[in-house]
Amino acid sequence: MLTLFSVGTLFVYQRALSYSEDAYDRALIESANDIDQLVRTSLNNNGRIDLLHSMKEMQDILLTDQYDKNFFSLLDEQGHLIAGDGKLPLPPLDAKATIGENPIFYDTVVEGRPVRTVFKNLHIELTGEPHSWRILLGETDNKREMLAGDILTGFVVPQTIIIFLASLLVVIGIRQGLAPLESLRIAVARRSHNDMQPLDVSEVPSEVKPLLQEINRLLERLQAMLEAQKRFTADTAHRLRTPLAGLSAQIDFARVQDNPPQTRHALDQVKKVSANLNHAISQLLSLARNDPSAWQSLHMKTLDLAMLARQITMEWIEPAKNQRIDLGFEGDNFPCVITGDPMRIKELLDNLLDNALRYCPRGSQVTVSVTQDRTLSVEDNGPGIPAEAREHVFERFHRGIDGRAEGSGLGLAIVKEIAEIHGGSVSATEGRDGRGVLFSVSFPAASPAF
DSSP states (O other): OHHHHHHHHHHHHHHHHHHHHHHHHHHHHHHHHHHHHHHHHTBOTTSOBOOHHHHHHHHHHHSOOSSSOEEEEEEOTTOOEEEEOOOSOOOOHHHHTTOSSSOEEEEEEETTEEEEEEEEEEEEEETTEEEEEEEEEEEESHHHHHHHHHHHHHHHHHHHHHHHHHHHHHHHHHHHHHHHHHHHHHHHHTSOTTOOOOOOOSSSOTTTHHHHHHHHHHHHHHHHHHHHHHHHHHHHHHHHHHHHHHHHHHHHHHHTSOOOHHHHHHHHHHHHHHHHHHHHHHHHHHHHHTSGGGGGGOOOEEEEHHHHHHHHHHHTHHHHHHTTOEEEEEOOSSOOEEEEOHHHHHHHHHHHHHHHHHHSOTTOEEEEEEETTTEEEEEEOSSOOOGGGGGGTTSTTOOOSOTTSOOOSOHHHHHHHHHHHTTOEEEEEEOGGGOSEEEEEEOOOOOTTO
């Protein structure tokens, strides 16, 4: 619009100059004709010319302009000045070549100012002899520029207002038209990276609806691929559990036999590896069971988080005691009511405690706590996690820097999945006194629907 406006303004200005030139050229030739008529009426009966009586009328014709300064010259055949100021030069050579009976116009400069001049031949008879005099009449270009400026202003001002209003309407129209897309963008930004539900295209502009429909088809294909991957993981884990159980039974049978020390040590190592593999398979099943779409299979009910956490912690006292780790529970005697799936929350806390016992050395302390703001925490004074690595510990198959701990790298990923399907969040921070690590899981308030 600005480009068209600039081109239009230039075109209008050129046309305005042309119109003002035409208008004031006609006025200038009219003045030259008036001078012609005055000169002719000044001829007396003897065929002589007396300009003294006509000079006042000429001055009245030439000096009535309040905007421009006028110049006038009346020349004879030899170019001698008969009347006027004599400041106007003759037309240039190319203009003289076209001089005939019709007046000609040309531009010149007088007193340092541009002047528009008309040249007109005057044919008269004096004492019976023909003479061809020349009338030169010029004026500065103030009125012409003012008229062109008025025409330009008359074009520019309305067009500027129209462009401003049009731009405002375009901005408002685009914002109103794309408002559904902004709402859709916000909804997509808030989604989990695993949420493959189709986008709602009912309210979006028709121009972008085909694009969003294709995106929905892509999401459907990705969802199908993820479902196939999840089924593969679950099926594989299920199929591996039976032979692993048989392998574990055979190892237990072999260990009770009378074996040489080397064989007994080898069987112990195989047993340990088998237990770790069985743990990894269980976590794979848990991860598949707690993906973002698992909310549809949750058994949600109102429960006391503090009481549930205390019961689960009691189940881990014996394993902690075997590793000489001091496991305790802290919490006031108050109910902490949330809405959740008790089995999933137990699985969450089990993974946090299993992670703590795996990575903490003997003699460490592990504390489970529940606060009134519905935050479940597990804190230890073990080796801790570097600040730069804390944001990665909830990724799948990520393991800590302590290579002595044996784990699958899935426990904390399961914790995050379970927290998210409950509408909560999980974080890892530094423990008390700068030692160990504190895992905190925040749950939303209990839903009235439950």
